[in-house]
Amino acid sequence: MKIGVIPQGPIEWMVIKGNLAPAPLVHTQISFVLSQAVLSAFKFGIFETMRDGSASLAQIAKETQLNERALNSLMNVLLSAGYFHYSGGTYGLTGMAKKWCLKDAPNNVYDQQMFNIVCRDWMPYMDEFLQTGRGLQYHDTFSDREWDLYQKGMNSVARLTAKASVKLAPKLTAPARMLDIGGAHGANSVAFCEKYPSLTATVLELPQAIEKAAPLLAAHNPGNRVKHKAGNALTDDLGTNEYDLILVSSLIHHFTGEQTIALSEKVSRALKPGGYYLIQEFTRPKPAARMEMIGTVLDLFFNLSSTAGNWSADEIKTFQCTAGLRHLKINKFVAPPGYVQAVAVKT
16 A cells, blocks of 8 residues: 555646656645644544534534634545535535544544544654654653553554454464453454453553553453453563463564564463464565555654564564464455564464
């Protein structure tokens, strides 16, 4: 998947093919204004005003208490981006907007977008990061509100991949115990427990994360089979021969290579013989003529935020093998692009 200049006709196609359009301006001025426009629509509840039907500009402005002239400019941007359709003087939500932008839609990304408003404020730090190589280490500086937005955002994204995680994973035979490291909201653990009635899961998380994630786990209705445990996987002992499955999902982009190897060694000890170690991450693509863009952008983002960034598929495989585990395969998720599940087993 790429984000770029998309032609809307044969003439524009020739302009782009001939390198006559200034792509850098699209990647900067156009993209950051579009990003701000979408985030503003979430922040001011614009999508929610049309959840029950179309509305005029005046009605939307009244409902959101926004300036009508300014709102008109914003609505036109969002209309061009495919969030609305327009007919007879009223705006209505497109199927794309209904699926992803409404708070109670099954696959909505509302909470992640609210957290992205926080992430937007990190971008001015890019210059210092590029000069020093030091990321923000944002977990160390979160306010109470930011912890809440962060956990809700991670939950909204994990819901999109949790069932696919189970389908991609090796089939288990009457598993008893699972450890979900950094699993916060518990979406992945709940999905595995739904698949395997014999399974119980422990979600190991930082105390401040559990405080905000506990209501999210309760909303998944896991009963007593999925429970939180406060701790830190980098410093805590994980036990010996205890688990049939250990999952580390969307976490090692915060860790250095040394930290990830040390964690993987703990995981190896904690697994029962025949137990599986799953690492789920966006991978950093290798430089190539046609590169997948999402992974490269997220690598830069996680470097900026945590000084670690994404790892390549080969590096993830090495983390597992260095810990004495047998790497089996890399499973690719259909969506989002670039997201993988690395499978290893304790022999």
